[in-house]
Structure formats: structure tokens, C-alpha cells
Amino acid sequence: MISIGIDVGSVAAKAVAFNGEKIMATAIIPTGWSPKESGNRLLEEILNKSQLTLDEVHAIVGTGYGRVSLDFINKKVTEITCHGRGAHFINPEIRTVIDIGGQDSKVIRLNESGLVMDFLMNDKCAAGTGRFLQVMANTMEMDVSQLSETAGDAKPENINSMCTVFAESEVISLMAEGASKESIAAGLLQSVCNKTYSLVSRVGAEDQVFFSGGVSQNPLLKKYLSDKLGVEIQVSDLSQFIGAIGAAIIAYEL
Amino acid sequence: MISIGIDVGSVAAKAVAFNGEKIMATAIIPTGWSPKESGNRLLEEILNKSQLTLDEVHAIVGTGYGRVSLDFINKKVTEITCHGRGAHFINPEIRTVIDIGGQDSKVIRLNESGLVMDFLMNDKCAAGTGRFLQVMANTMEMDVSQLSETAGDAKPENINSMCTVFAESEVISLMAEGASKESIAAGLLQSVCNKTYSLVSRVGAEDQVFFSGGVSQNPLLKKYLSDKLGVEIQVSDLSQFIGAIGAAIIAYEL
Numbered sequence A, B: 001m002i003s004i005g006i007d008v009g010s011v012a013a014k015a016v017a018f019n020g021e022k023i024m025a026t027a028i029i030p031t032g033w034s035p036k037e038s039g040n041r042l043l044e045e046i047l048n049k050s051q052l053t054l055d056e057v058h059a060i061v062g063t064g065y066g067r068v069s070l071d072f073i074n075k076k077v078t079e080i081t082c083h084g085r086g087a088h089f090i091n092p093e094i095r096t097v098i099d100i101g102g103q104d105s106k107v108i109r110l111n112e113s114g115l116v117m118d119f120l121m122n123d124k125c126a127a128g129t130g131r132f133l134q135v136m137a138n139t140m141e142m143d144v145s146q147l148s149e150t151a152g153d154a155k156p157e158n159i160n161s162m163c164t165v166f167a168e169s170e171v172i173s174l175m176a177e178g179a180s181k182e183s184i185a186a187g188l189l190q191s192v193c194n195k196t197y198s199l200v201s202r203v204g205a206e207d208q209v210f211f212s213g214g215v216s217q218n219p220l221l222k223k224y225l226s227d228k229l230g231v232e233i234q235v236s237d238l239s240q241f242i243g244a245i246g247a248a249i250i251a252y253e254l
Ligand code: SF4
Pocket: A124, A125, A126, A127, A162, A163, A164, A165, A166, B124, B125, B126, B127, B162, B163, B164, B165, B166
């Protein structure tokens, strides 16, 4: 028996196929302008990758902000629930999930069964999300994926403004004053770390801590967050798929 | 006897000369990169305009974020206090001042003597400030001063995101979907109105209400705010100079 989970985020749409024991295939595409169209394309891709026809699929669960646009799913489930289930699947010892996506960030506390005990979400302010890094990378004329590598072990420049708009002006000033790209990149990652930390503090972080979402693919941010929290946070190659994995698990149980 | 008040804001630096009864001259210049330099230039300009030499000036008080950079002033006073005194000078019946500047917004409650009873300030988030309108005007390829006129009496487009960054994406989508510039401009002013209203609600607005700061020169926003508050709010040709006027009054009393 095979189930599928689809997570249509603001930036990327992710899907996984699950056989009750392990993840058999993953697919990821940019969400683009039409979540509905991306959903259809993603379904095709995950079926291809797992060499299945739609008839052979037990059930499909959709999550993420674009889930409302999907017309082929059996059920819609919130990101929070799916992230909880997905993280628990990766490692049942996980009690805190920090998820930083393209346009939001959330902190979820789980119990030993992977059920959500508490959570806090920021989807109102671009600061502390992937969008902040995207805007800043544009300003610095580099790709967002280069920030971590560029920063290396440079001493982070102090960025005073949490606000994306004001921080952008600060970055422009810093560049004009001759601050190095390395130290500015480090400062920007530090800014996301600080904003995330203030979200985490409000929910409380219990060990073990897992870092998911597109932004978790950023090794230096993982290091900063680990240092600030005083625990070694975990990431996984599947970090971007956590929501989709949770959705697939829930679909499997339908 | 003549005193001078200087208010170095994030976008514009303003100065007035005061003779104990009325404002004899005003001057305004862009703040630019160096608040110190702008301050010096502004001092020269206000002295010229009021045909005075520095020796003839009783005292100078500085306010605004750039006041720390001014080395020719006798005293520094916070914006909040200066705005209170300035608004009270314009009309002693004023009990609430809503000030929206280039990078911040504040609501100040005054007693019958013009002393500050309570205030709330937002200088952390670009939403609801002149900066929000500046960013959006850029996106729409118009000057920020054209927004009110462009909007006219168009029905405001609903802008869901309060955040400047997310709202900018919404505006781009709205333009792509063919929404009119008029209705988008109206929606943007409505957004600033809503954000301001939430600040006002937290302090409480008592009649009479005065609207100051650079953004108060926006007639449609004044109308929206009046409608939302249910009172006719007041503006003045001197609205941008309220902080400088308060500073000049305090300087006169030194
Ligand atoms: S602080 Fe900046 S990034 Fe955050 S909501 Fe306000 S405008 Fe947006």
C-alpha cells in the first residue's frame, strides 16, 4: 500500500510517496503563480518517480498554504500537524521543530507520540523567514544559496533593524562603507537566527530540536541557532519534505 | 528674542524660527547621508530666511533621530515631547497627535497644557510609515506624492498583508491581474490607515485629533483616518514642522 503527501508552500511544492515504512520517492518544484497547476504537475512527477498510477495510490493528503487549490486530494491537513508527524517519523525523540520556510516560520512542540502540544507561527512579517534572506541576497547581488558559504567564519556585521525594509537600507549603507560581503552575509544569517530565537523562546525549546523548511539547508544558520539554543539542532536531507512526509503518513492511515 | 527649533528626521530635516508668538520662518531639506551636515546646512538656511545671525538667536533646541549629530544646539529634546508642545501651540484643544514620518509613526496623548500623558511609537516596522508608501510608489513607478491624487475616489483594493515586503508582492500580483492603479493606490493608503488605527486604538484617541509628519500631507489618508476614527482630524500647513516648532518653543523658554 502506498500513500502520497503533498505540501504546497509559498515558494516550493513538495511531494513524497510512502509505503508505511519508508519514503520511496520525493519530488520538489517551484510553486510559481498557480498552486493548482503546480499541484497537478507535482502529482504527475511523484507518480512517475515512484512508478505508480493514480489508481494504485491508497490516499493523498495535501498540506501547506496551497492545499486549498488541490482538487485530487482525499483530505487537507494543516502544516502544523503535518510537520509534527513528519518530524516524529524522522526521529521519534524530537520534541521541538523549528521550521523556516519561504514566507513564514514556526516553532512546534511535540509530545512523545508526535502530537502537537503547542506552536507559534509567524506568517505576518517577512523578517526571520526565507523571504528576508531572498531580499538581502538580491540587494547583495548574490544567490540566496550562496549566503552561508560567503559568510564562512567571518565575524557577523551587526544589523540593528529586524525589519526587512530597514535592514535592507542598513545593508546598502554597510556596503557603501566598505564592510565585507562575508561579514554582511554572516550578519544577515545572525539576524534570522535572532528573530527565530525570539520565536523559540516564546514557545520554549525542549531537546531534541529539529530544523526543517527550505531555510534549514543553510549550514551556518544551523550552527548559529545551535550555539544560541545551546543544543545541537538536527537537520536531515529530507528537511524540506517534513510537511509532505507528515501528510503522507496521515494519508496512509486513512 | 528669537529661538530656533531643529528636527532632523530620517527623511527630512526641518527648522523653524520663533519669536515667542509666531513662527517667523521655516526651512526644510532632505536629511541625506549625513545628519550633521544637513543640520549645518539647515541652520544656515533658517538664519538666512529669518535674516538673523547666530549671535542674535536666544537658543536652539534639536530633536528627531538626528539630533545627536548636531553640535550647535543648546539642548536635545525627544520627538515625543517636542511634538506635544508643537501641536499644543497650533491648537491648544488638541488631545491626540498622530504623527507619521518617513520611517516611524507615533500616537501621543496630551493634557490641556500640552504635556505628554501617554504615547506609543512604532519605529521597528516599516508598515504604516512613509517608508511603506515610498516602497509601494516605487513598485508602481510613481512618485509617493502622487498616491493620493491617483487614488481619487476609487474603491480601495484589498491589500491583505500588513508587511511591506508581502504587500509589495500583492501589489505586483494585483497589477499583473489588471487591477487599476487608482484602486491599488487607494488600497495602499487604506493599509496605512488600518495600521495607524491599530496603533491609535492601543493608546486611545481623544478629541481633538491632529495629524502631523510628512505623511499628513496626504489628503486621502487624512480622510480615511477621519472616517475610521469617526472624528474630523486636523492637519496644518505646518504639519511637517510640529516637532521643530515644539523644539523652538522649548528653546525660547531656556
Ligand atoms: S517589520 Fe518589516 S518585515 Fe516585518 S512586518 Fe514590518 S515591514 Fe514587514
